[in-house]
Amino acid sequence: MQSFLQFLIIGLGAGATYALFAQGAVLVYRGSGLVNFAQGAIGTLAAYVAFVDLVDERGWGPFPALGASVVVAAAVSLLFQASVLRVLRGAAPIVRVIATIALVGLLQAVVAKRYGVANRPVDTYLPDDVFRWGDVTVQEERLYLVGITVAVTAALWAWTRYTRIGMAINASAQNERAVQTLGWSPDRLAAITWGLGGAIAGLAAGLAAPLTGLSATTFTVVVTVAGLGAALLGGFHSFPLTLLGGLIIGVGESMATLYGGDVQDLLNQDLITGLNRLPAFLVIFFVVVIRGHGLPLRSHVAERLPRLGTGAISVRGLLLASALAFALLFGVMDDDWAQATYISIATGIMVLSIVVLTGYAGQISLAQWALAGIGALIAGRFVRAGVPTELAILLGVVLTIPVGLVFAIPALRTRGVNLAVVSLGLGFLVSEVVFANPSYLGNRIDGGTRIGRIELFGLEVDAFNHPHAWAAVNLICFVVLGIAVANLRRSRTGRRLVAVRTNERAAASLGISVFGVKLYAFSVSAALAAVAGILVAFRGQVVTYTEFNVFASINTLGNAVIGGLGYALGAVFAAPNAIGGWGTRVIEDWIGLGAQWDVIIGALVVFLILIAHQNGVADVVVHGRRLWERLRLVPRPRPHPPLPEADTRPVAPATLSVSGLTVRFGAVVAVDGVTFDVRPGEVVGLIGPNGAGKTTVIDAVTGFVPAAAGTILLDDRPLDRLNATQRARLGLRRSFQSLELFDDVSVEENIRAGSDLRASRRSWITDLVWPGRHDLTPTAVAAVRRSSSRTTSTPSARSCPTVAGASSASPAPSRPARRSCCSTNPPRASTSARAPSSPASSAGSRTTAAWPCCSSSTTSAS
Amino acid sequence: MARTRLRVFAAVCALALLAAACGDDGGDDTGDATPGDTAEAADIDYEAIGLWDDGPCDESLEPLRVGLMTVFESPVLSLKDQADALEAAAEAFNARGGANGACIEVHTCDDGANVDQAVACVRELDEAGVVVTVNDQGTAGQADVSAAMQEAGIPRVAGNVVSEDWGDPNAYPLDASGTGVTFLMPQALVEQGVTEIGLVRVDLAAASALLGLLGDLYADEGVTFPFEAPVPAGTTDYSQFILGAQDAGVGGIALVLGEQEAVQVARAGQQLGTDLLVSASLGSFSHSSVTELGDFAEQMVFLWSFPPATHELPVYEALRADLAASGIDSLQPANLKASPMRSWIGLYALLRMIRDANMTEFTREGITEMLRTAQDVPMLGIFGDEDWTPNQDHPGLFKRAGTNHWQVWTWDPDADSVAGEGNFVPGAAFSFDDVLCGSPFGAPGPC
Structure with missing residues (x-):
């Protein structure tokens, strides 16, 4: 005692x-x-x-x-x-x-x-x-x-x-x-x-x-x-x-x-x-975890993130830049610069992992280098066990993904600063529990994992004796992974990530599995981090783990922001800032300043970039396209190909039945025994003053808040036990009072996000390699036709893509009907207003897509 | 707005650069030497103490290029004084004839405790034509550094050996250095009659296994280690280590820590007035840092392979004078710790062999051959009665452990020394091989 x-x-x-x-x-x-x-x-x-x-x-x-x-x-x-x-x-x-x-x-x-x-x-x-x-x-x-x-x-x-x-x-x-x-x-x-x-x-x-x-x-x-x-x-x-x-x-x-x-x-x-x-x-x-919520509360204000790129790749620019990089590496650079090259590029790959996780999916992790260390540890242990290096690296990358999923657990319940701080703790924990324990590392005396000198495919590439070769390995990995990350941005999977980044509630309302997307983002990001970690660790004969700490993660996140958090290209501009990388070489070799000056000058450069352009260097470069277009390094923008004719077919009718719906928040009864039906072809208005519970009814019907009592049926199918994503997939979707759009992307991408549901599970992988081959659903075509010419600056104009996105997917095979709900608090002396009949609906479309605006809480059915 | 932003940014830049540029780099700590603390170089009879004075070296001859790489400054470990000491020693020996008349040229490199910088340092030393390193101490990427040095054919003399170097035939350490301290520190407490020992160690993976290793090593002597604690970065209360050890009922604690952390734990012990005996390294504590601990210093036992700088040993007159002449604070006798002393001792031993071999052309191969064949280099009482055979292999795991002599030192506040009141007093001496014999690390028994 x-x-x-x-x-x-x-x-x-x-x-x-x-x-x-x-x-x-x-x-x-x-x-x-x-x-x-x-x-x-x-x-x-x-x-x-x-x-x-x-x-x-x-x-x-x-x-x-x-x-x-x-x-x-x-x-x-x-x-x-x-x-x-x-x-x-x-x-x-x-x-x-x-x-x-x-x-x-x-x-x-x-x-x-x-x-x-x-x-x-x-x-x-x-x-x-x-x-x-x-x-x-x-x-x-x-x-x-x-x-x-x-x-x-x-x-x-x-x-x-x-x-x-x-x-x-x-x-x-x-x-x-x-x-x-x-x-x-x-x-x-x-x-x-x-x-x-x-x-x-x-x-x-x-x-x-x-x-x-x-x-x-x-x-x-x-x-x-x-x-x-x-x-x-x-x-x-x-x-x-x-x-x-x-x-x-x-x-x-x-x-x-x-x-x-x-x-x-x-x-x-x-x-x-x-x-x-x-x-x-x-x-x-x-x-x-206890305080957190799977989906953010209605009061949650999503944190804005820097601007997103489009993921477009200029093949000519890519080839030219790659050729130039290899020419400089083997033709001009001495050993010190080759060393700076592999240090920079490994950091660049880590930045790619941050682009996917934070830039695309909006999840902040300050434990990325800890994941990288896990990848290095796994690969190193396999090498030490005699597994061929190439296979060991592959296993290291693949087996880091489950660890990345563990790192994703807090993200399922929290977000923003809370997530950042929890990930920080997780990073520290890995450093202290795993990396400080020689029992896990392979040798109790070394304090690291001895892997010897690295050969790949029979070629000697160890960083000490062959710094240029190791830099080339890094460069190849960087180019390949950079393309994959850019592909991801252009794909339907990328649109899911962006939807979650921008608005988790809206994404869920479109049938996007927020949990699934977060887990996917952490998985891809973990794999990329593992590659970076292996490239950092395998440059020596003994893998040591002191570099895989949270401070490195914090610094690299900073580099990612100044490079351009929403751009795969941002990694190119972030890479030189790595300590010991090209920036350090310039400061030490060309300017002649010694230790610490690289950090001081680097920090001042960060301030300068943040003050001058907060979306990062890549954003400046991409938006200064004219020069690149004149140099023919990027293609001139081409007009969009004409949309195909929409193949509209009638919707099988279905009825939404709500009976005795009750919602409680602690002791407060927000909704008490509400009962109504929405039959095919009806538009039903919910009218009431502020605080009456209109939005809560919509939240409960669509699965955003749990109902304390009552039943919700779509035709005869009970929805009570389904979450928001599952209800949306069955055809019950909503728009929001605040007209939630995915503001980071175009109108077309907003609508595509709602119509991407047909994507197979395989697309999680194939999109990294072969994106952009996903046709719009017929309803989405119709929606794009109505919405893409409109601006999104006024509430009424913003409502078009919102509703269009909500109704643009093909119905799930088992449930062809689709319901869209939107809720708006009316003025105090409100009256219900019937939404204009949908052109798509009147044309025989399968959904109630693309009406121009909702002026009151309405629930409608086609 | 843009102009305002620029103005503001310019102001921030100016302030930051000014603040940094006004700095003293933290290492340029040249102060006034303290005459009287040590003998003037002119008063020393070099031949009598086993050295020589042949007058200034000849700058026209091809120099002996000596290198040293280590971490100059880090929050845990700052060893720039080793580089400073090597430069000061080279300057002093150059004034007395250098290496058989040729001047000694020193190239030092800061590895920043960073693998990439360490690799760059090896390249730098290689390109500078360094033929031998003295007292280098790797803190990162040592496997690659050791291998690269070996491949470049640059022999490493008097280095601080780490696990990578134990079987390295290119390493010629004077002693088992840091590893020796770590493994023998409990012995220093055992010599004081303590058998229940607490271990307060650095928070590194390589040190995590230490408890098990020491348990194996000292099991036969009935020594137990009921308390062990790492000192993590950002520790705010060092007294917990003292109180934790007290709570575990140990009689003494071994501080297997970098200098700064060791001093903090000792200060916590001083503040708490603990009864624990504290064993520490002379690589971490100088005369002045021990003096600051007041009466608590009497509860400390120190360990090293050679005596502290303030000990009265004839050859130390020259050592102290040579290093003090640099004017650098950390090389004055009161502040001089054991690790920079090894630069002087290592350079002396190297020059002694060069003198004895009559070597006038300095190549890596030539130096390596000399090191392989040299026997019983006179160490002038620095390692007790022991002389040094550079290429000697020890039995067991730690093959390249250099000399065997290790000694315990205690503190006598009433003794006089060249640095003022108080001095280290020699205690028990023991042999590295003997302590390890019969353990998993040493020669197999019977011992």
């Missing part, structure tokens, strides 16, 4: 440090909706200034220096907000997150350049007496730390709850415009938030420095490993829960130190590593 108490106290001390860093991050998130990865780095710089420049060099006392740390951190944070984030105010959230990641790189490099990277001890300055209660030792310093953290938490809680400015900051995160109308300046509120968040970082770093010493990376690790986890447990909103989260993580770690040996014995294992990270991660994981 005394041991338990002892480690509880130790854990509370460490947890208080985590919580203090986390509170700054939570405050920034509440004020700006942005996860600030630079919280630790800002604190680091401030603490160095305080304890090295002021205490060591100028003889300041530690408490004035602590004050200086707070001021410096606040100033750095404010400067960043004013100079970068204010300019990026309208940018996609991920772009702004990448700006904070670039700030991490910049500040760490500046610290390393100015102070060195070696850890510097800092003398304790808080009272450091040691109390002993029996066998339990308590350090006074830790008590102060816990006390200060509790005080800061209480102050933040009270400030945001009871002061006008605090409440305005909360409101600003929800709706900037609304706050503006109340007379608050969003810029001013953001400045206050960032300044205060920075000050807390300076305070946390100043207090923690005597415990940890100072190094360029320590506090960034603290924030990334534990701080963000604590913030997540507080929902990035609640200061008290964040404090609790920090304490849970701290106590979990210390208990792992105490009971690690017992757990090892219990599981009868010689060696288990990473136990200290496990409790915290499990808590985060289960909280996220």
Whole structure:
């Protein structure tokens, strides 16, 4: 018991440090909706200034220096907000997150350049007496730390709850415009938030420095490993829960130190590593899974992502660029540049995996390099076991896919920042549990997996003796995989990914399996990551795993954004930024600057690109097509081929019957015993004031919220146990009050997304190789004909592709009928309006596709 | 708007570049040498202490090109002082005749603890015409580095051997270096009567297996390891390792850690006033860093194959003077740790062999042949009574373990030293082969 108490106290001390860093991050998130990865780095710089420049060099006392740390951190944070984030105010959230990641790189490099990277001890300055209660030792310093953290938490809680400015900051995160109308300046509120968040970082770093010493990376690790986890447990909103989260993580770690040996014995294992990270991660994981939802709630606002490319490939441009790359590699580059080439290209392949996962499917993972390491480990173990290298690589890639599916589990229940933080934890866990355990790696003494020198198809290609050959292997992989990723974008599978990226609810309403799409995206992305990992790992005779860490994942995500997250071509522009890649060579060989300058200049270039063009370099290149067209490197746009005549046939009639439908949200009965039928040829209106439950009825009928009671039949088939996707596939589809479109793609692609249902399961694979061969269904042809000429800027115009997309698929074989529902809250004194009869319907189409608008909640049937 | 953005961006760039450019690179820590701390070079009778002074080297002769690659700075391990020490030693030996009259030219390379940079370093040393390396210490991609050095025919003298090097005939270490410390550190505690030992180690895969290996090695002596804890990156509370070990009922802990982490754990022990004995490496602790631990230093035992810089050994007068003359803080006697000392010792041993072999043309093949045939190179008491035979293979797993001599050192706060109050006091000495004999790693018994 005394041991338990002892480690509880130790854990509370460490947890208080985590919580203090986390509170700054939570405050920034509440004020700006942005996860600030630079919280630790800002604190680091401030603490160095305080304890090295002021205490060591100028003889300041530690408490004035602590004050200086707070001021410096606040100033750095404010400067960043004013100079970068204010300019990026309208940018996609991920772009702004990448700006904070670039700030991490910049500040760490500046610290390393100015102070060195070696850890510097800092003398304790808080009272450091040691109390002993029996066998339990308590350090006074830790008590102060816990006390200060509790005080800061209480102050933040009270400030945001009871002061006008605090409440305005909360409101600003929800709706900037609304706050503006109340007379608050969003810029001013953001400045206050960032300044205060920075000050807390300076305070946390100043207090923690005597415990940890100072190094360029320590506090960034603290924030990334534990701080963000604590913030997540507080929902990035609640200061008290964040404090609790920090304490849970701290106590979990210390208990792992105490009971690690017992757990090892219990599981009868010689060696288990990473136990200290496990409790915290499990808590985060289960909280996220329990709190999460399979489909986002109606209130969920999807995070905008950078612009998508079309996936079009210029064969001539591709051939020319590939030939040029090979010519430069073998004709011009020396060994150092060949080495930079394979480093860059492996990163480029990892960027391709991020393009698929984040760019196309909208799922953020900060564990991509951990997956890459798993691929390398599997392939390496096979090589070590004597399996031919080529086969081992293939097995490594294929067997990483199931691991990718495990990584996808959180994505099935959560999204956005929560997903990013959980994936971060997952990445750490893999690093510590798998990569730090030599039992898994193949040799207990090597600390890695010995594979010897690599030969492929009888050719010596090992990176050390044949850097050009290894670079060529990388280049070939990059070109092939780049084509596959571009193909994917143009395919029906790609449209499914984009639909999920843009709006999960709308995608589900079209019969797209959101779970299936997410799992697919993680699978493809895992396979690509495994290729990158194997190319990185197999350049040496012993595969080591220190490179497969979350910080590499974060950096590569940053590279992907500046290259162009929505473009396969973005990987080309992201690749040179890899540390040790072409960018480093240019800075070191051509400009003549040494260590750290590549990071500093790289970070400044990231800022420049983000400020100048937030959709990435590839977007600039693609949209500057005229030059390429003149050079004949890309084809001039051709007019679309004429659409075929629609083969319209009558729809087999079906009746939607809703009986005694009841929906409850906790104790609130939102819908109580609603009964109605929609017979063939009818349009049924639901009329009522705001809050009457109209949309909830549609949500329940289409499977977006569970019904507490009642039955829903399509003809005689009960739908109650089917999810939204299954109902849509049977022909029951909906549009949305807010006219949800997939805004990232064209009108035609919106409609295609709804008509791609006929795709076979095989298309998940074949689309990577042979996309764009999927004819529109006859109803989709009709829908495109009506919609493609219209703009999507006005609500009425936007309704056309929305409804067209909902009704453009061929019915499922077993259920030929199709129902489309749309719901709009009418004005207060509303009347029901019958939707104009559908031209497609009147022409004998099988669905009620493509009516011009819905002006009230209607349920219609053809 | 565009102009505003540009202006703002320009301001950020200017600030960032200014902040970085104002930096001191963290390693350019040249300070004033502290005269009086050590003997002036002019006062030293080199011949009497086993060295020589033939006057300045001849710059017209083809130089002896010596290389060193290691990680200069990282959050865990910063070994730039090894490179600085080699340059300082070369300068000093050049002033006394260099390598049989030829000057010594030093090429150093920072591998950044990165495989790609390590590979680039090998290429760099190869292209620079380096004929031998002294005190190189690989921290990444060592399998490739060792193989490449072997293929390039560049012999490695006095290197810090890692697992890749144990069977490498191209490696000629002076001692078992870091691995020796790791495996023998419990022995230092055993010599103090401690048999229940806690292990606080680096959080690396290669170190994860250490507990099992040490358990096997010390089982016969009745030593147990009831506590083991890795120190992960981002650790905020080092006292947990001390308290955890206390809770497990151990009598002492072995710190198998990089310098910075080891110092933090020792400071936590100092703050808690623990009764535990703490065993650490002289590669991590200098006279000044031990002094800062106050009374707690008396609870520490230190281990290394040769004495600390402040020990009174005749040849150390020259060593201290040569390194201190560089003016670099970390090479002053008070701050000098064992790992940079090995640069001086390794260069001395190499030059001694070159002198004895009358070598005037320096090729990789020639140096390699010399190393293969050299016997009992006089080590002037640095390794106890032991001299050094570079090509000697040890029985068991650790073939290239160099000399056998290892010694425990304790701290006496009242002893005087060239660096001020307090000094290290020699304790038990033991043989690497003897400790390992009968274990899975050493010669088969009976021992």
